Amino acid sequence: MGKFKIGVGLWNVNFAADRFLASGYRPIKSLKEQLKMVSEIEGAESVDMHSSDFEGVTPKEVATMVQDYGLTIYSVNPNVFGDPVFKYGAFTNTDENVRRKAIDLTKKTIDMAREVEAPVVSLWPGQDGYDYYFQNDYYFQWESTISALKEICDYAPDSKICYEYKPKEPRMYSFINNAGKALLLVKEVGAENLGMTLDYGHALFANENAADTLCLMNRAGKLFHIHHNDAYGKWDDDLIVGSVNIWSNLEFFWYLKQTDYDGYITLDMFPFREDPFEACSLAVRMIQTFEDIVDSLDSAAIKQYQQSNDAAGVLELLRKKVLLRQ
Amino acid sequence: MGKFKIGVGLWNVNFAADRFLASGYRPIKSLKEQLKMVSEIEGAESVDMHSSDFEGVTPKEVATMVQDYGLTIYSVNPNVFGDPVFKYGAFTNTDENVRRKAIDLTKKTIDMAREVEAPVVSLWPGQDGYDYYFQNDYYFQWESTISALKEICDYAPDSKICYEYKPKEPRMYSFINNAGKALLLVKEVGAENLGMTLDYGHALFANENAADTLCLMNRAGKLFHIHHNDAYGKWDDDLIVGSVNIWSNLEFFWYLKQTDYDGYITLDMFPFREDPFEACSLAVRMIQTFEDIVDSLDSAAIKQYQQSNDAAGVLELLRKKVLLRQ
Amino acid sequence: MGKFKIGVGLWNVNFAADRFLASGYRPIKSLKEQLKMVSEIEGAESVDMHSSDFEGVTPKEVATMVQDYGLTIYSVNPNVFGDPVFKYGAFTNTDENVRRKAIDLTKKTIDMAREVEAPVVSLWPGQDGYDYYFQNDYYFQWESTISALKEICDYAPDSKICYEYKPKEPRMYSFINNAGKALLLVKEVGAENLGMTLDYGHALFANENAADTLCLMNRAGKLFHIHHNDAYGKWDDDLIVGSVNIWSNLEFFWYLKQTDYDGYITLDMFPFREDPFEACSLAVRMIQTFEDIVDSLDSAAIKQYQQSNDAAGVLELLRKKVLLRQ
């Protein structure tokens, strides 16, 4: 692939709350203020939005605003998790009416995405899952998700629909909690326009090596979207890119460079306490720095070390190139 | 100890939100409604409250309300985490003014506790910690916490001040993240009225065996308060008591029965999606059931098995007594 | 399915060592001694063996011994992990000769399985994976595994070949580290005789709800073999069945009862310190106890609760039936 294209999820720069501070770590910003802030982040070219960002404004108006700020919209995501009606699930809800509501909201989101010329609709059905033993019929969760995704994909042959997995939160167990299960789902649905959003921190939280996961998705032709952040690997920490992992990030981007991926790398962070402009600006610079380093690596040598499983050899290469700048 | 006394943290039955649904899974209840609900939970005798529950009402009024519902207040907890001013910490904040604010709020909470005749003030400094490498001076976190606790304990020789540890959330790393570190802190402060709140789920999250932790605290004379819930052990899940662990709960209560603890076992759950009255009522019944089972165990036989490390022997005893009711 | 059939992996009752005590917690037993011990475990009807158990003895002799002890062999597993030649992988080894060795050993194991009339060959390629960033070509791991499995499955249309996943150990990352990825692999290979071994503790270690995993495999028609043990969920603990989880075990067996699975539930434990006869005998009794409880549960009521997501309802049912025996 060519030079990385970098985007910012609007939620990175807006309000942020948690269960102990539900009133928020900072005030809610207007859509315009959010877009303005992103537009000022050097290196950021696109935004990801939620369907709920369109409240009180037409898609046309959104498109104009975004354009005025020199941005594009890469993805619009149906907010099927932020309303208590979905508390027991969106696509897996045992209540047919709620399931319908989730599907219809997704279709409406697809319509909005079309109007604002966003090529991607990223689905994170955060409430699909369970909290307690015996609480759910796991077969039903499969059947209902597959049937919902089929209907959604049929509706939008022109859109890239991306399923995003995550191990946990807000449910104790997310229904689709790792990359393997997600790809299994995507393959069973069998729609050409259905792929995956790879969230780097979700992969770490799922005890995956993120580069391995990237290859898994790419091999299947299903790497449709990338969310980036950093994490300690035991929760969906959503920290500033590059704040925790260096080798892991470099490996991830080294493998990414070798794919044909041509979408955005979109920030999906929760800078609760940090100034969001500073946090996102630094995250963009980090990605650019990682890209520069990756471009400077001797890939042939790395592949040679891989052929002989020579972990010490490749680590010495990294030490010299990255830490010593030799 | 005698028969378990069971209480309910008021937050169990009120509003519940998370970062994806900050507007809440259910509406906010008035203080009166919360107290009424707890009063109807069979077996619940006391409440724990936060200082923020006293907004717009005098301690005297609270005391009357609580009494009218046939309840008592066991603990009042300073809310030093739910205001953005504390986002970088309460007692460990690098800003002297914020630290002062946290200390003063705690003293004010002690005053309120006195007025409502709550014997305990439970301190959970949730924002004390850090998110990023190099972000904090760890020495300062120790010194500032110790100095704050000394001042607080001096202020309230008649109150039991309880420090509550937790591994993580809302910060990536809580300053005091396990029982050992908490007891170390408590011992260094060296105040007779300073002890600990043992939260069962926090212990599991800290990769502790909760009964081991209970013994650790009891041995030091510092088991001042107990929060109960259940959890899968990888996050502070705050689930319904008994919904995940059976042997662990029984071991915990078996050891508890052998102590002189005479405080309450207080529910600290977050039933986001469940009806809080049903969830708390069931949790109380679970504790009562565990107590009945513990009372029926042949403790002499268990101690004999422990003497010979006979895990199979003690497990067979549990199987027969608990699963077969023999 | 009908009554549970229970087996014992021979390794449960033999020698056990770890990296700090490589000389072993107890002496090595002869094959005869191992079989004798299993034959004396009440309720155990079959054994699982490794190809390495056949050293110095013909399959025919093994079959006779096993028969003499009133047992059958359910599975023979190729030992493609216990020889340093496989240290960098068996089917994913970058050295074509080692890969060939692993495939040939597996075929030879299939031959042995046929001779001893074991219907199953369970594959756990423990060394397939990686330890370090950049150490491996993840694409190659996929291609080489798929090609190896195709060849193996072609060779043995009459055998059930079972792939067993595990998150970690002995490699830092196992190549196939969760159920979703395993099923993905099995589906891509596309052989009718290729399915999966579900190891309960591996599922917990992979942060899976084991019942959910069971349904995943059963739905795909790929639940070919079950290994049982218990675990705290943060490592492959291989503890005595029922020593950690009660609700999780009951849910697992409740769902299992509703499948057509007709194979064995085989103990895969590592009683390093415990008397293996006692540990296995207790584990068998535990499974039988779980089965009795599951048979006594009101499944219609549970399904009703599931329909309404009523976690408190179903937990109250469990409390009454299991803890109160009402």
Place this chain on the structure above:
Amino acid sequence: MGKFKIGVGLWNVNFAADRFLASGYRPIKSLKEQLKMVSEIEGAESVDMHSSDFEGVTPKEVATMVQDYGLTIYSVNPNVFGDPVFKYGAFTNTDENVRRKAIDLTKKTIDMAREVEAPVVSLWPGQDGYDYYFQNDYYFQWESTISALKEICDYAPDSKICYEYKPKEPRMYSFINNAGKALLLVKEVGAENLGMTLDYGHALFANENAADTLCLMNRAGKLFHIHHNDAYGKWDDDLIVGSVNIWSNLEFFWYLKQTDYDGYITLDMFPFREDPFEACSLAVRMIQTFEDIVDSLDSAAIKQYQQSNDAAGVLELLRKKVLLRQ
């Protein structure tokens, strides 16, 4: 402190086995061969040994050998875990005879350490802990450990005795499973010559920030010994230094540089599959590289950022200095 002094635990370069390959990943080396290999690792100046390394050779002979190879011995560690007699614990064993054996072996190790002029005796009582609920009397574990340590410390006022904690392995729960509990123990024993061994990977496995742990120990004057390696934080991975964490390592060494620690940084890795000479040589170079980077950091600026909790500021400083070499 001054320039880092680096040592190598002899076990890094010897035999390595695990429970699936108990016969070992490589052959056992003679003591001489091990010492020779360490002597050839550039930058390694000392070795740590186990009491069991002295079998069949007198301390005097060992001292001579070590000297001949231009090395010194920094620590001798009693092997109170590698004999089945200790399977249920060393200092916490319920059998008085075994406890006595562990204490006596430790005293004998102290004698050997004196003879070979090793200033440190590092105690890792790996089998002290428990595997199952109800298996142990937690009070007894405390009392027996304290009494054993008192006796040991009294015996050796001239030796630095170092307790080494670890969350898990080979027991499911180690008795002393994190830094806080370890320091609590050390303080209760109250001997001046009793301190701690900080193992970097054990700290990560205990969900600690290793720099925080270092400060905790240093503040108490109990940082007596350091083991280094790297790890993913979910197990005691014992990987090559610098192979996983960069920022964490730099923070750890930045704080270390500010202490008065004058002991060795000793490699405690398990290069099962790697050439141990290559692995250790690279690990030493990594430590040296980290030291160089740490020496080049603008500590005043970092402290300024810490004062204002400015995570983005300090991360930008790291990006520029480490990743861009500006």
